[in-house]
Amino acid sequence: MPGTRLPARRTRTRGAGRPSGDEGDLRARLLDVAAARFSRTGIEATSLRAIADEAQVTPAMLHYYFGDKARFTEALIEERLLPALAPLREHLAAAGDEPRALMEAFARAVAEIVRRNPWLPPLWVREVLCEGGTLRELMFSRIVPSLPQLLAQRFAAAQARGRLNPRLDPRLLVVSLVGLTLFPAAGAPIWRRAFGAEELGPDVLLNHTLALLDHGVGAG
Amino acid sequence: MPGTRLPARRTRTRGAGRPSGDEGDLRARLLDVAAARFSRTGIEATSLRAIADEAQVTPAMLHYYFGDKARFTEALIEERLLPALAPLREHLAAAGDEPRALMEAFARAVAEIVRRNPWLPPLWVREVLCEGGTLRELMFSRIVPSLPQLLAQRFAAAQARGRLNPRLDPRLLVVSLVGLTLFPAAGAPIWRRAFGAEELGPDVLLNHTLALLDHGVGAG
DNA sequence: TGCGCCAAATTAATGGATGAATTAATTTAC
DNA sequence: GTAAATTAATTCATCCATTAATTTGGCGCA
Numbered sequence: 382m383p384g385t386r387l388p389a390r391r392t393r394t395r396g397a398g399r400p401s402g403d404e405g406d407l408r409a410r411l412l413d414v415a416a417a418r419f420s421r422t423g424i425e426a427t428s429l430r431a432i433a434d435e436a437q438v439t440p441a442m443l444h445y446y447f448g449d450k451a452r453f454t455e456a457l458i459e460e461r462l463l464p465a466l467a468p469l470r471e472h473l474a475a476a477g478d479e480p481r482a483l484m485e486a487f488a489r490a491v492a493e494i495v496r497r498n499p500w501l502p503p504l505w506v507r508e509v510l511c512e513g514g515t516l517r518e519l520m521f522s523r524i525v526p527s528l529p530q531l532l533a534q535r536f537a538a539a540q541a542r543g544r545l546n547p548r549l550d551p552r553l554l555v556v557s558l559v560g561l562t563l564f565p566a567a568g569a570p571i572w573r574r575a576f577g578a579e580e581l582g583p584d585v586l587l588n589h590t591l592a593l594l595d596h597g598v599g600a601g
Numbered sequence: 602m603p604g605t606r607l608p609a610r611r612t613r614t615r616g617a618g619r620p621s622g623d624e625g626d627l628r629a630r631l632l633d634v635a636a637a638r639f640s641r642t643g644i645e646a647t648s649l650r651a652i653a654d655e656a657q658v659t660p661a662m663l664h665y666y667f668g669d670k671a672r673f674t675e676a677l678i679e680e681r682l683l684p685a686l687a688p689l690r691e692h693l694a695a696a697g698d699e700p701r702a703l704m705e706a707f708a709r710a711v712a713e714i715v716r717r718n719p720w721l722p723p724l725w726v727r728e729v730l731c732e733g734g735t736l737r738e739l740m741f742s743r744i745v746p747s748l749p750q751l752l753a754q755r756f757a758a759a760q761a762r763g764r765l766n767p768r769l770d771p772r773l774l775v776v777s778l779v780g781l782t783l784f785p786a787a788g789a790p791i792w793r794r795a796f797g798a799e800e801l802g803p804d805v806l807l808n809h810t811l812a813l814l815d816h817g818v819g820a821g
Numbered sequence: 822t823g824c825g826c827c828a829a830a831t832t833a834a835t836g837g838a839t840g841a842a843t844t845a846a847t848t849t850a851c
Numbered sequence: 852g853t854a855a856a857t858t859a860a861t862t863c864a865t866c867c868a869t870t871a872a873t874t875t876g877g878c879g880c881a
């Protein structure tokens with residue numbers, strides 16, 4: 382019946398052949414699909430089947446390219462999660478020593494990361510932040526050992542110079558900073574729905590966060 | 602072989618009998634075990650088997666008391682999650698109209714909730730905040746419709762009276778407040794490990810959050 | 822230029838493990 | 852003796868992993 386709309390691929394009955402090249406590397410596509418899917422459903426609760434279906438291939442392709450699920454998630458970390466987080470280090474390295482500049486660099490970096498990788502916040506929150514998360518141990522050995530401490534140390538130095546509210550703990554300030562940036566991003570759908578507001582986009586959030594950090598809630 | 606240490610229960614070979622009464626209601630125990638377990642592993646990724654094992658009973662007991670997994674999680678919401686969140690409404694109702702008092706009431710309520718229900722923050726973050734979370738829709742119909750808007754409205758009223766930093770958005774302030782309280786609690790293990798600090802308990806966090814909200818980060 | 826082969830890519834089919842849900846049997850308190 | 856509570860066992864579905872089969876693009880070679 383010509384003219385009926387068939388699913389884009391999947392016309393051959395058996396076997397396939399060399400790279401079809403019709404939409405680039407399948408390996409990369411699988412990683413992209415997995416990032417989005419894992420973000421929505423969680424890693425353990427997501428079947429490879431679901432990923433394969435969404436990528437319009439057979440589950441066997443995941444085995445072909447990655448081996449098993451563990452190595453698949455490892456590849457996801459190495460080739461998607463860690464690169465996505467790279468801007469954070471860069472922005473922080475470029476920022477000066479003033480707490481305000483540091484925080485703004487952090488918030489802007491997170492905003493940029495979220496804009497480019499919408500799947501990241503929920504995945505991070507679910508799999509790294511929460512105990513028992515699949516990515517937790519792997520992330521510990523790659524991110525955590527350096528970034529938070531470094532940032533806390535810079536805050537502490539600024540505090541020693543009298544440039545930071547002495548009632549604050551530099552380490553908790555880092556935690557608060559993450560909470561003020563990643564948390565709203567991870568839960569964006571719920572806030573939008575709760576408040577029925579679409580205008581609360583990343584830019585508004587960024588300005589709001591900076592305003593809060595600048596002067597607190599007082600009417601100054 | 603007398604003297605060998607056997608697992609507390611599980612000595613009969615088949616069948617059991619009336620309520621053993623040795624440690625209270627099994628139904629309640631199952632809910633408690635599930636709250637802790639779901640919090641660690643996530644709802645979809647946790648098998649009923651694991652819960653039954655931890656409660657030292659057969660998986661069939663879950664069917665006996667609750668029917669299926671869906672109704673089991675429903676019961677968990679009704680009998681554990683919602684009651685645990687009750688102090689929030691009470692604290693907020695008792696607080697006055699000043700933003701500072703509202704925020705302090707919120708932060709104190711969350712601290713109390715977390716202290717009494719350590720399993721709550723990760724469960725909330727994973728299953729409610731994240732898209733695709735199992736508890737999401739159920740929570741929407743019970744919590745969200747009222748609490749966030751009400752709080753935001755009170756902040757807006759205070760802002761109209763000039764008692765709130767005009768650069769802030771009342772709704773985003775609610776989001777920030779949740780991020781500053783629940784997020785650090787949900788990720789406590791990771792922060793402890795990242796900073797090697799055990800002294801960053803709930804009280805310290807509470808004071809820190811209030812200090813941050815009061816004056817921002819400036820050295821004022 | 823054309824022909825056949827080879828290897829990469831992909832699929833269908835299968836095996837083994839695990840989980841949810843249910844049922845029949847059994848124990849024990851009252 | 853009876854009914855509630857609990858267990859063992861079973862059924863059906865799903866998932867991860869693997870393998871054998873199959874297609875097809877490209878390359879050497881004439």
